[in-house]
Amino acid sequence: MATLHFELVSPERVLFSGEVDQVVLPATEGEMTILAAHSPVMTALTTGFLVLSTGGKTTRILVRGGFADVSPNGLTVLAERAFNEDELNKDVFDKEVETARQELGDAPEDMKHVAEMALAQLLTIQAEFH
CATH class of the missing domain: 1.20.5 (Single alpha-helices involved in coiled-coils or other helix-helix interfaces)
Incomplete structure (x- = not known):
């Protein structure tokens, strides 16, 4: 499976930076699944879990607002606030x-x-x- 570069940044820190198989975003229009070679798009995020998957493992991160930008370089999420599930x-x-x-x-x-x-x-x- 092709991977995409994903970076999740909050004002306090970088929560994730690396290659993933897919990311499910809590977009204001509804959940969006982003895979490698996704068309460029920018969307606002709502409160909910961002779910990233890689190598059969999933990780959930609670985000509270922000924006997601899909470009030819990958996916960048700028979250207003974000917390790893274990936090x-x-x-x-x-x-x-x-x-x-x-x-x-x-x-x-x-x-x-x-x-x-x-x-x-x-x-x-x-x-x-x-």
């Missing part, structure tokens, strides 16, 4: 839920629905982890 615990979820509620309160009226969706997705993921 997720009650304290992380509590802080992220608090941040999402703050973002909802601060959102302009025409963007409240986006902030509500992000909070709802985060609460759903949090419930699955407990």
Whole structure:
């Protein structure tokens, strides 16, 4: 199977950089699977799990917003916030839920629905982890 170069960057760090078989993105339009030689595209991300697969192994990374850019060079994800699955615990979820509620309160009226969706997705993921 052909691979593609994938890089996941958050403001704090590079979470992943290397070759993968595929990446499933939590795009705002719905989940997108990116494989080698995918057509160039740019999309916004929502709160959800980004799933990367390589050599039969899958890794899930929680992303909270951002953008994905597919180019001839591969896939680059710039996440607003991102956490490896093994970093997720009650304290992380509590802080992220608090941040999402703050973002909802601060959102302009025409963007409240986006902030509500992000909070709802985060609460759903949090419930699955407990």
